[in-house]
Amino acid sequence: MDFLLTFLNSLPGAFGQGLAWGIMAIGVYITFRILDIADLTVDGSLATGGAVAALCITQGWNPWLALLAAVIAGMLAGLVTGLFHTACGIPAILAGILTQLALYSINLRIMAIGEESAKTKATLALSVDKQDLLLSSRYIRELGPNNPLLLLGVLTVVIIAVLYWFFGTELGSSLRATGANQAMARAQGINTSFGKVLGLVISNGLVALSGGLLAQYQGSSTVDMGRGAIVIGLAAVIIGEVLLGKVFRNFALKLLSAVVGAIIYYVVITLVLRLGLESTDLKLLTALVVAVFLTIPYWKGRYFSKPVKKGATPHA
Numbered sequence: 001m002d003f004l005l006t007f008l009n010s011l012p013g014a015f016g017q018g019l020a021w022g023i024m025a026i027g028v029y030i031t032f033r034i035l036d037i038a039d040l041t042v043d044g045s046l047a048t049g050g051a052v053a054a055l056c057i058t059q060g061w062n063p064w065l066a067l068l069a070a071v072i073a074g075m076l077a078g079l080v081t082g083l084f085h086t087a088c089g090i091p092a093i094l095a096g097i098l099t100q101l102a103l104y105s106i107n108l109r110i111m112a113i114g115e116e117s118a119k120t121k122a123t124l125a126l127s128v129d130k131q132d133l134l135l136s137s138r139y140i141r142e143l144g145p146n147n148p149l150l151l152l153g154v155l156t157v158v159i160i161a162v163l164y165w166f167f168g169t170e171l172g173s174s175l176r177a178t179g180a181n182q183a184m185a186r187a188q189g190i191n192t193s194f195g196k197v198l199g200l201v202i203s204n205g206l207v208a209l210s211g212g213l214l215a216q217y218q219g220s221s222t223v224d225m226g227r228g229a230i231v232i233g234l235a236a237v238i239i240g241e242v243l244l245g246k247v248f249r250n251f252a253l254k255l256l257s258a259v260v261g262a263i264i265y266y267v268v269i270t271l272v273l274r275l276g277l278e279s280t281d282l283k284l285l286t287a288l289v290v291a292v293f294l295t296i297p298y299w300k301g302r303y304f305s306k307p308v309k310k311g312a313t314p315h316a
Contacts, residue, residue, distance in 0.1 A: 003274060006274055007270065007271060007274050010270045010274065011267065011270070012140045012141050012149070013137065013140055013270070014263070014266040014267045014269070014270040015149060015263055015266075015267075016137060016140050016148050016149055016152065016217060017217075017266045018259070018262045018263030018264070018265065018266040018267070019149065019152035019153060019156060019259065019262070019263065020152055020210055020213045020214050020217055021210060021214070021232060021233075021236065021262045021265075021266070022156060022210075022236065022258060022259030022260075022261075022262035022263065023152075023155065023156060023159060023206055023209055023210040023213065023259070024042065024046060024206065024207045024210035024211075024229060024232075024233055024262075025232075025233045025236035025237055025240075025258040025259060025261060025262045026159060026160070026163070026206055026255050026258050026259065027042065027202075027203040027204065027205070027206035027207040027210070027233070028042060028203070028207070028230065028233030028234060028236070028237055028258070029233075029237050029254070029255060029258045030163075030199055030202060030203040030206070031199060031200060031203045032233075032234065032237060033179075033237065033254075034167075034175060034176055034179045034199065035175070035178065035179040035195075035196060035199040035200075035203075036179045036180075037092045037093075037179075037196070037199075037200070038092070038093050038096070038230075039078075039081065039092065039093075039096045039200060039203060039204075039230070040093060040096035040097050040100050040230055041077055041078060041081045041095075041096040041099045041100055041103075041200070041204055041207075042096075042100075042203075042204065042207045042226065042229045042230050042233060043100045043226045043227060043228070043229045043230055044077065044099060044100035044101075044102070044103030044104060044107070044226060045073075045074045045077040045078065045099075045100075045103065045204040045207045045208050045211070045226070046074075046207050046208065046210060046211040046214075046225065046226035046229045047103065047104075047107050047211060047221070047222070047223055047224070047225050047226035048070075048073050048074060048077055048103050048106065048107055048110070048208055048211065048226075049070035049071070049073060049074050049207065049208025049209060049210065049211025049212045049215075050070070050211035050212060050214055050215035050221035050222075050225050050226075051107045051110040051111045051124065051211075051215075051221050051223070052066070052069050052070045052073045052110060052208070052212070053066045053067055053069065053070040053211070053212030053213075053215050053216065053221070054066075054111065054124040054126055054212075054215045054216075054220070054221035055110055055111060055113055055114075055124060055221075056069050056070075057126060057131050057132070057133065057216070058114070058124065058126070058131065059114065062132070063131075063132055063133055063134045063216065064134070066212065067134070067209060067212045067213070070208045070209060070211060070212035071205045071206075071208055071209050071212070072205075073208055074204040074205045074206070074207055074208020074209065074211070075201045075202075075204060075205040075208070077099055077103060077204050077208070078197075078200035078201040078202070078203060078204030078205065079197065079200070079201050080099050080102075081095045081096050081098075081099040081200050081204070082095075082196055082197030082198075082199075082200040082201065083197065084098060084099065085196060085197075085200075086193040086196055086197055087193075092196075104223065107223050108120035108121060108122060108223055111123070111124040111221065111223070122222060122223045122224075123220055123221070123222045123223070124215075124220065124221045124222075125219065125220045126215060126216060126219050126220055126221070127219060128219070133216045134151060134213075134216055135148035135151050135152065135213065135216055135217050136148065136216065136217065136219065137217050137218060137219070148217055152213070155213075156256075156259055159206065160252050160255045160256055160259075161252070163252075163255060164251060164252040164255070167251060171198075174190045174191075174195055175195045175198060175199050177190055177195075178190060178192045178195035178196060178199075179199075207229070207233075211225065211226065228283055228286065231283075231286050231287065231290060232262070232265065232286060233262075234290055235261070235265050235286055235289050235290045235293070236258050236259070236261035236262035236265055237257075237258045237261060238261070238290060238293045238294055239261035239264050239265055239289070239293050240254075240256075240257030240258045240259075240260050240261030240262075240264075241254075241257060241261075241297075242293045242296050242297060243257075243260075243261070243264070244257040244260060244261075245257070265286075265289065268289065269282065269285065272285060
């Protein structure tokens, strides 16, 4: 009984984490499912978003402007990856690794801006008592406007609505065509290189927005806060597809399924931690969760689908 009460008491925090990471999962969905690119930049750009947002807030900026600065920084990271891939001919996965590697050093310097005693800094603390923050985990169980679930929920809906509109435009449709079939898209006169760069810019802008929100939510930005972010993002996307793919067929609902997948992921993580798993084993658990949900569709199609009988097609 005590375990159940403790777990239920932890659920609001899991939902908060899931919603914040869900915005990052939407960014991963854009590159992974729409552009068919495994973009590893997100491990760096999420931390960049957190570092920029935290720095701006400590310098007295309005938290909304701080989030905007974080988004722009993430977009620039995506632009670099895109140019590495399209202009320099570097494979997309290696381009993401190079940008991610460079961002580690950049993030250390970003968080040290304004420090006279150090040129690099690994952690930048935020406090809801000292700074004007948009959200904080302190209020996760309160029934009121301070509850971060409210802001995160509204932001998620707005982001999905804007992306649904954008990918319905001519430019957005060209991005979808680029990911679906590059050769055919080029034959139709679509600049696929521009489409890839734009997709990476949008994706990493969303990832950095998630980083800026997470920095405020947890009260600090760290240089390692994005480590393993791509795996968590993929886990969210895959969990959402496996559990809701049959129901959520609309594009907006597919984006929402990534957010739901992130929430489910953090609920599972919370449950397992309450069962006694060490926090140092979370990376192992994440890898196992992703492997299981990747395996389910394959086994379902291979071992549980009904075989098509030869000669079943009627003759004319």
